[in-house]
Amino acid sequence: MKTIFDGTVLGAIPLKNRIWRSATWLALSQDGRVNDTIIRTYEVLAKGQAAAIVTGLVSISPMDESLPGGVCFRDDSDLEGHRRLTESVHRYGARIYLQAGMVDGDVNGWSREQIRTIVGHFGDAAERAEKAGYDGVQIHAAHFFFLSKFLSPAVNKRKDSYGGSPEDRARILVEILRDMRAKTRPEFSIIIKINASDFLPGGLEDRDFFTACKMLAVNGIDAIEVSANGTSVSGVKAGVNEAYFSDYADALKAEVDIPVILVGGHRSIEAMNRLLNETDIEYLSMSRPLIREPDLMQRWMDGDSRPALCISCNSCYRTDGHTCIFNSKKK
Ligand SMILES: Cc1cc2nc3c(=O)[nH]c(=O)nc-3n(C[C@H](O)[C@H](O)[C@H](O)COP(=O)(O)O)c2cc1C
Known part of the structure; x- marks a missing residue:
């Protein structure tokens, strides 16, 4: 019988429970x-007993823009700031992953040379993150950020080896993974968050999603976090419509033999434990519930098993600094 409270090991990384803070x-x-x-x-999240925290999107290439208020990690100039961050999280026994990404780029216009440069930037970011x-x-x-657009036949119209078949559309991801592996120690953990669907006409289908994940598995990815476009679905209610992408993650487990993390709409211990036992999904990740209650896991460990208080209103996206409106101080 699996529960969210189980300690596990992912690759070389011990995790104190099955709950991740999604990027x-x-x-x-x-x-x-x-x-x-x-x-x-x-x-605060680490203290609140999340097993692992994935940072928000960190822009890793000078060929990229940045999200408003977003963190960049394109050279060594802020190594010390990142070191302070990782040390503070480790102090509470939590793990910390850097989400390496690009906001956008010219999927169809960039030359193969430019794509190879980007691949190198991802590898450099992994090396820097390890440092x-x-x-x-x-x-x-x-x-629908830059790399997910490569996967989508609705967007990627390239005629070279980075477009066309599902294998070619996934090629950039495999090259990034290989470059990261080449620049880090074997025990350094590399995972991916990937779209199972983009819900576009002529867009990403199951076959594309499975092909990309299988290629990543063969090339040594440590885990796959399953998400999709329109990720932060509003109106999630405990016991009613939780875990809205679970069918994709469940189907993926029939295709690959590596750990799968499922994100999106986890609100109650009961539903999460059921999912862990009725499927082969190993980990569950949460974003909005931990914006409202960063100590949610601690609350559950202390025996208060009421569902997350998050009402999935998505107002957190609109605040100045993504905080929960229920937590903001009245001015
Ligand atoms: C304010 C906010 C910022 C987010 N930023 C990111 C991000 O930087 N990278 C990412 O992969 N997902 C991001 N997400 C999506 C979440 O990681 C998650 O996939 C989504 O909210 C669904 O999970 P939930 O129901 O637990 O919130 C963000 C979500 C919110 C609410």
């Missing part, structure tokens, strides 16, 4: 660098 862009950096407010936010004390990196290939 959440905090919108708290003024200059692309880590600051004390950001460190404090992750520290800064991260337990691993997560490649962001979901939610």
